[in-house]
Amino acid sequence: MSNDGRMQSWEDRTEIPLTLVSLLFLASYAVRVLDPGLSPQWQDFWLAVTLASWACFAVDYAVLFILSGQGLRFIKHHGLDTLVLVLPLLRPLRMVRVFNAVQKRRAEPTLTVQARVILYASLTAVLLGFAASLAVYQSERGAPGATIRTFGDAVWWCCSTLSTVGYGDVAPVTARGRVVAAGLMACGLALLGAVAGSFSSWLVQAFTREDEKVPPE
Structure with missing residues (x-):
């Protein structure tokens, strides 16, 4: 072998x-x-x-x-x-291996593969967001001038950051917290792009199949 x-x-x-x-x-x-x-x-x-x-x-x-x-x-x-x-807290990122499978099967795209991309990307976002919330909360809760003082604050900050909304009402002030924030922003863009692209591709295929079922006039 x-x-x-x-x-x-x-x-x-x-x-x-x-x-x-x-x-x-x-x-x-x-x-x-x-x-x-x-x-x-x-x-x-x-x-x-x-x-x-x-x-x-x-x-x-x-x-x-x-x-x-x-x-x-x-x-x-x-x-x-x-x-x-x-950085073991990034373990959820291993799930992006499914994207490699999508690339290999690009010549024969299937709804099953696209559904897996959406599923794994969504699950990765949840796990990565939870891990980032923990890391930021641990770094920020006792820092002078911190606005993230509870785990709820950390989760709210994570949701707004991962979704690329970024309200700015709470933000990390420590160096470690800001490093986590930078990584989360990059991951948020990548995951949202993967989900949006796969969902759009699924819609195009679904409409294409419906059009093929309509008999020509």
Whole structure:
């Protein structure tokens, strides 16, 4: 079996388990951020869960690195995997792999593929928005002059930013918060573009099929 075949086989076997691990990572991080009154024992427990989840990502990355046989070129060709390893909160971005499948099947577009793009992009937006809200809330809640003081404020800010509306009533003031905001803006544009493009393509195909059903006069 070729290197690409081995990598694909590994990814097929690990995609669902790693997705569950990513949700566990997000849950453990959320508990530590949203409940600062946890006892030291529980704080240590959820921190261990977070680190164990990240270790799973590291193992996955190492296996793919070895199976690829590309050496350091793997880092260049798999930038998303590298980014997710460094910043595990971006794990939802792995779902954009479905866009690659769309590109490969562009010659034979189907409604099923387009529906998957919309589904995965929407799910990615929700998970990414939740992760960004947690990161911004953790950074901003105790900062001097901060307008994001509750998790509700963070969620509201995230919704307005991810949707590219940007009311400006609340905004991050810390350097870390602004870095998260910049990344969220870029992701918001990309995800909205993917969903809008796929939905438009679906409408065009639907109307085209209806026109084909109408008998010529």
